[in-house]
Amino acid sequence: MCPQAVGLVQKACEENGIICSTISIIDEISRKLKIIRYLSVPSNLGYPLGDPDDFDNQKDICKRALDLVTR
Amino acid sequence: MLDVFKIPKLSHISTKNKTALSLYPWKNCKPDFYNQLQKPLTECNVAIVSSAGLYDVHIQKTFDPKILGGDYSYRIIPSDINMNSLREGHRSNSFDHKGIRENPSSGLPIPQLNALVKEGCIGKLNYRHFSIMGSITAPARFIKNTVPDIAKYLKADNVDVVLLVPV
Numbered sequence: 001m002c003p004q005a006v007g008l009v010q011k012a013c014e015e016n017g018i019i020c021s022t023i024s025i026i027d028e029i030s031r032k033l034k035i036i037r038y039l040s041v042p043s044n045l046g047y048p049l050g051d052p053d054d055f056d057n058q059k060d061i062c063k064r065a066l067d068l069v070t071r
Numbered sequence: 072m073l074d075v076f077k078i079p080k081l082s083h084i085s086t087k088n089k090t091a092l093s094l095y096p097w098k099n100c101k102p103d104f105y106n107q108l109q110k111p112l113t114e115c116n117v118a119i120v121s122s123a124g125l126y127d128v129h130i131q132k133t134f135d136p137k138i139l140g141g142d143y144s145y146r147i148i149p150s151d152i153n154m155n156s157l158r159e160g161h162r163s164n165s166f167d168h169k170g171i172r173e174n175p176s177s178g179l180p181i182p183q184l185n186a187l188v189k190e191g192c193i194g195k196l197n198y199r200h201f202s203i204m205g206s207i208t209a210p211a212r213f214i215k216n217t218v219p220d221i222a223k224y225l226k227a228d229n230v231d232v233v234l235l236v237p238v
Contacts, residue, residue, distance in 0.1 A: 002122040002205030002237035007100030009120050012222040013233050014102035022235040032073050034101035045166030048236050052174035059183040069108050
């Protein structure tokens, strides 16, 4: 249900002029929810930014997700 | 209908829960309208919304796992928080909690975004972020109470961009 919870926040934020980018662990659910802007990640549930011990990779995932808002 | 049985990342979930997810009435989260970014990301104020159920153990209560339909409350997490103060209070049994519990920034990437600010990739990090507990099966109270509050605060803070991190 996490994707839905953040998806609902995303909807309200966008309708208030705040641009959003969402991490997507399960793309099938992100598509079902119609989240408009998301970065698909290969990791499993509980690890939205990948390996918790890999700071650089986590930072890169955040950057790539944020870069989506410029397109 | 969402065919959960065909989703490999959900293969570990029980048949009962897969069936429930397949039949669940997922909400339409597509905004009625949305805008394009009007300035460079390097000038933007960025905030995080995380559904990892994180809270400050010293001054905040955990999320209540007994609330029917899910605890729809939220926690405000300041940017200057000591990440070691964060604990995870997510009630779901469908994912491995170990990563978030050992490294809360895995669900609320304040240090990671601070690094992006220092590298000049984003303008600045908002002074506060929002933590929710994502296992909300009955979202009516969440939609009516929590969502408008978070949007209102982000708007008041002049946040340009939000990074949403579900777990």
